[in-house]
Amino acid sequence: MTIFIPEPHLLDSPRGRPWPAYPVPHAGIRTDEPPSTTDVVIVGAGPAGLAVASALWHLGVHDVVLLDRADRPCARFFDRIDVLRQRVLRSPYAHHPGVEGYRDCELLDFARLHWAQLTAVERREVRMAQAGHRSVVPVDVFEAYCRHVATVHGVYRRTWRASVHSVRPGAGGVSIHTEGQAVRARYAVLCTGEERRPAPPAWWRGRPAAGARPGASPDGVGYWDEPVPAGAGSVVVVGAGLTAAHLIANALEAGQQVDWVLRAARERYQCSDVNAAFFRAEGRACFDGVTWEDRLALMRRERRASIMFEFRPMLRAAEVDGRLTVHRGREVAAVMSEADRPATVLLAGGDAVTGDHVLLATGTEFTPGTRLLPDDVVNSRDGWPDLDERTLGYRRAPRVFTVGAAAGMVLGPAARNIDGHRVATARVAAAIAADLGAVAHLGGGAVLGTDADLAAADLGAGGAARGVTGV
Amino acid sequence: MSDAKAYDPRFSLPAVDDPASTELGVILLGLDADRLLAGLGMAALSGYSHDTATVTLLVDLAMHGVPDGRPLGAAVAAGTRRWRAARPALSAGYPGGTPSAAPRQAWAQAYRVVAAAGAGKPGSATHAYLTACWLRRNEVDRRTNAEGTS
Numbered sequence: 001m002t003i004f005i006p007e008p009h010l011l012d013s014p015r016g017r018p019w020p021a022y023p024v025p026h027a028g029i030r031t032d033e034p035p036s037t038t039d040v041v042i043v044g045a046g047p048a049g050l051a052v053a054s055a056l057w058h059l060g061v062h063d064v065v066l067l068d069r070a071d072r073p074c075a076r077f078f079d080r081i082d083v084l085r086q087r088v089l090r091s092p093y094a095h096h097p098g099v100e101g102y103r104d105c106e107l108l109d110f111a112r113l114h115w116a117q118l119t120a121v122e123r124r125e126v127r128m129a130q131a132g133h134r135s136v137v138p139v140d141v142f143e144a145y146c147r148h149v150a151t152v153h154g155v156y157r158r159t160w161r162a163s164v165h166s167v168r169p170g171a172g173g174v175s176i177h178t179e180g181q182a183v184r185a186r187y188a189v190l191c192t193g194e195e196r197r198p199a200p201p202a203w204w205r206g207r208p209a210a211g212a213r214p215g216a217s218p219d220g221v222g223y224w225d226e227p228v229p230a231g232a233g234s235v236v237v238v239g240a241g242l243t244a245a246h247l248i249a250n251a252l253e254a255g256q257q258v259d260w261v262l263r264a265a266r267e268r269y270q271c272s273d274v275n276a277a278f279f280r281a282e283g284r285a286c287f288d289g290v291t292w293e294d295r296l297a298l299m300r301r302e303r304r305a306s307i308m309f310e311f312r313p314m315l316r317a318a319e320v321d322g323r324l325t326v327h328r329g330r331e332v333a334a335v336m337s338e339a340d341r342p343a344t345v346l347l348a349g350g351d352a353v354t355g356d357h358v359l360l361a362t363g364t365e366f367t368p369g370t371r372l373l374p375d376d377v378v379n380s381r382d383g384w385p386d387l388d389e390r391t392l393g394y395r396r397a398p399r400v401f402t403v404g405a406a407a408g409m410v411l412g413p414a415a416r417n418i419d420g421h422r423v424a425t426a427r428v429a430a431a432i433a434a435d436l437g438a439v440a441h442l443g444g445g446a447v448l449g450t451d452a453d454l455a456a457a458d459l460g461a462g463g464a465a466r467g468v469t470g471v
Numbered sequence: 472m473s474d475a476k477a478y479d480p481r482f483s484l485p486a487v488d489d490p491a492s493t494e495l496g497v498i499l500l501g502l503d504a505d506r507l508l509a510g511l512g513m514a515a516l517s518g519y520s521h522d523t524a525t526v527t528l529l530v531d532l533a534m535h536g537v538p539d540g541r542p543l544g545a546a547v548a549a550g551t552r553r554w555r556a557a558r559p560a561l562s563a564g565y566p567g568g569t570p571s572a573a574p575r576q577a578w579a580q581a582y583r584v585v586a587a588a589g590a591g592k593p594g595s596a597t598h599a600y601l602t603a604c605w606l607r608r609n610e611v612d613r614r615t616n617a618e619g620t621s
Binding site for chain 1 (some may be wrong): 486487491494495497498509517519522527532535539
């Protein structure tokens with residue numbers, strides 16, 4: 001029997017260490033207008049979008065446009081990591097946005113190429129990965145690797161900064177609408193990632209600060225992806241997952257007193273955020289051939305917040321010496337912040353926990369596509385989109401695909417992880433390449449549409465209506 | 472966090488403290504002859520003859536046809552010329568015997584052969600790629616002879 005021993009040093013990887021200059025310059029992403037037509041639009045240039053673009057590149061699909069809100073690929077991914085001061089990824093080396101099967105440099109070898117930049121602990125982690133054991137990846141390594149993957153697959157010169165407002169499937173293509181512009185494509189792939197999960201509206205009590213934006217959290221309260229005000233002597237952290245653990249660790253390191261409100265009866269420590277079986281084919285097979293209800297039950301059971309084992313010694317020590325107070329098994333009834341009073345988390349049953357600042361580690365949530373696609377195209381059931389399991393295309397708009405958490409009811413609880421992106425990418429890229437191959441071979445869209453159809457893809461509101469009904 | 476010196480992985484892991492050149496060398500041993508020749512050539516063409524990791528990334532860039540990088544064909548051709556120029560000296564300096572079956576030991580032995588032949592200049596990347604070519608010389612020779620590239 002193997003006994004796993006948590007090793008806190010894994011969390012100490014340096015961030016922002018000197019790294020060798022990349023050998024070719026890049027001018028950043030595109031600032032001109034994106035082309036009006038293309039084969040594939042990828043909405044979102046995060047790790048999922050990067051994986052899809054890279055896979056398409058190897059399948060010979062080069063006419064690709066990535067649209068992203070940020071000024072660089074994977075910006076939100078790394079910004080979130082850095083605001084949490086996370087130094088390692090929970091994902092193992094095998095999970096990365098590069099492409100398998102084409103002799104590309106993969107993440108593990110990329111780390112080994114930079115052996116001189118790795119600490120002794122990180123080198124041991126590499127050896128653990130080579131031996132097939134669980135190991136974690138330094139953020140520095142992952143970030144440099146993402147840049148390499150993006151460069152070799154032409155992602156920078158195919159990415160435009162744009163906020164996508166809607167995706168409208170038509171008879172022969174898809175129109176993707178940004179601020180004042182539309183891009184017509186044969187296919188669209190939604191790689192939109194997950195948004196911050198807002199606290200339940202019933203939590204909010206108290207008076208909003210003068211000038212506060214509607215919906216913004218009141219003074220003294222912030223979400224996990226917002227900076228903690230300097231000078232806070234004590235914080236209250238609400239949440240049960242890895243994000244909460246990082247917030248607590250940062251506060252303790254800053255010398256702050258911490259109260260931790262945990263709905264569960266006790267902390268849940270786990271290597272990866274879902275059972276490792278779900279990163280493999282046998283895990284995904286749990287979803288094949290079982291009923292919808294069984295899939296829902298599996299998702300409820302397996303997608304629970306958990307914390308890397310490596311945090312446990314530090315958190316326990318802090319609780320023992322009184323720097324951390326854990327309120328286990330307590331529901332939040334309200335979050336209050338009013339002028340001249342400490343921020344307060346009111347617990348069900350009447351107890352109140354106060355601090356200089358309340359941090360809500362409420363996690364993220366996905367949408368099934370309804371923020372971009374018409375509801376009747378998404379055709380959601382229990383909050384999940386209606387997807388073709390072979391291609392991850394929307395059944396009612398087979399030229400629109402999704403990669404990420406929205407594929408959870410097809411790929412299981414690992415769909416939102418980088419490994420899930422890899423599996424989804426393989427299906428989506430293969431479906432698109434096969435269809436484009438059919439188009440080229442047959443001289444015009446025998447499978448899902450024709451060039452004429454693409455030219456006629458709906459661009460206006462009226463067109464969108466026609467497109468939806470015509471799907 | 473606690474003192475990293477107290478780190479105890481509970482079982483030993485091999486070659487954690489080996490120099491970066493050895494770790495990179497073991498990776499190079501897994502590359503095909505074309506990539507090795509491209510790396511050898513890229514070391515000469517790119518100005519990164521001192522940096523094996525960067526040369527290896529440049530080969531990856533060239534394999535993908537990245538416009539800003541050096542063309543793959545030019546790199547392979549330059550590597551072929553370099554290999555042919557170095558080959559006689561490496562053969563002459565080879566002490567014979569059976570190389571170690573352990574990749575890291577074999578790498579260290581071959582690295583010394585290249586150094587002794589004075590063939591590894593001007594930098595560590597050239598030295599590393601020549602070492603890999605020497606250890607994989609049967610494939611590299613087949614590739615360069617078949618190609619007839621001069």
